[in-house]
Amino acid sequence: MNQRRPSIRTHLCNVVVEDSVSLLFSASHWPSISIQGENNEENVEKEEKIRKICLDLNLPSLMEQAAVMGSIGSVAILVQAIDNELVLEIKRSCFLEPSFSLLDPRRLIRVREQYIVDADGLEKAGFGSFPDGNYWFTRDFTENETIWYEPVPVEGFGQKKICLQRDEERTVHHGLGVVPIVWIRNLPNMDPNAPDGKCTFSAGIDAMIDSDYLLSQTVRGLRYSSDPTMVLSVDEYQFPGGIASSLTKDASHAIALPQGSEAKLLEINGTGAAAALNMWQALRSLALEAMHGNRTHGDRVSAAQSGRAMELMCLGLTWLVGRLRRSYGDLGLVSVIKLICRITQKVPELQIGGKMYGPVVPENISLVWPAWFEPTFGDMQTIANAVQAAKSAGAVSLDTAVRMMKPATHVQHIAEELKKILDDNDFQETQQKNKS
Structure with missing residues (x-):
């Protein structure tokens, strides 16, 4: 039975990956970009420009x-300017060989991209005609x-040492001073210098496979119970016309x-199926716990829960x-933004989405992440109430009060919000003076 492929696939690993990514970069969880200028003041103009670029x-x-x-384990993002147009491309790390300082x-000092293509693929890519066969495609990204x-x-x-010949026609000198690739490790690994991070779902693979086999066998048992085997306790010579090889089992x-x-009829009861489903629930919970997945059930929630709950x-x-x-x-998106800013400085006429933004100088870029779950009205x-009480008691400043209310109000710029509040207060004081 262990050599058969499971007929039912739960895809728990895929569920954990998609759930984690939805909390990471979904529409309501995209981080806001903060740029601190001189005197720790927000550079609103530059933040807005980078936000539009994104x-x-x-x-x-x-x-x-x-x-x-x-x-x-890892992934790479290639950022390059092609014909004065900024192009971003995701690269699978299985075809890349990074070299670190x-x-x-x-x-990164160099990233080598290497994989096998056929002659037809080379011709379609514009390399010209080659004899039929497979070829190694090689490209190096340096500083x-x-x-x-x-x-x-x-x-x-692999049998003899072959010297790679440069293709001078396609080789590009970008002069960025850095490799135009952002290498992202998934999770911290045991070896901090390893090119790959820890896999998100590696801890739950074994339990997921076992649960797939168990659930598949349970479904086979349920199908068997829907068509049980008939057993006749009678000698063949006593049966009129002999015993046929197959008998129809229905009321007609x-x-x-x-x-x-x-x-x-040989049939099974529901005791085994119920025990198997209980075991499958235990294996599913074990796999999700090992992968730090979501083990809650939405059908068990009877009322709206708060964001903290x-x-x-x-x-x-x-x-x-x-x-x-x-x-x-912090290590991926911020590095991509800094690399884009470096390219805009190197190529002043660079177009991003059909627009020209000019040179952008990155300085003190940080990310402000939103709350995990949207707060309810409660x-x-x-x-x-808590912010008002703290402000009335003089425990917090107006700036801190606005930052405390940011998860509920979704304020993008603290400085602009403070200016609006002060303007509103001045306007109300002016109206009160005019009435008096």
């Missing part, structure tokens, strides 16, 4: 796809160049047996997404 590049969708692909393990190499036949590639076909004979119910999932925020947010009222 929307023009459809960066939320790209980062969401990168987080799904990188759940196996010995002095700074976070700094100053993107080096293309001539395709090399696969036959004999009666079977006449001699006196003293017996006919019965939902966070406690999904505590394991929020812990997992909190670790992913560091990998794909949560908003509780936060407002």
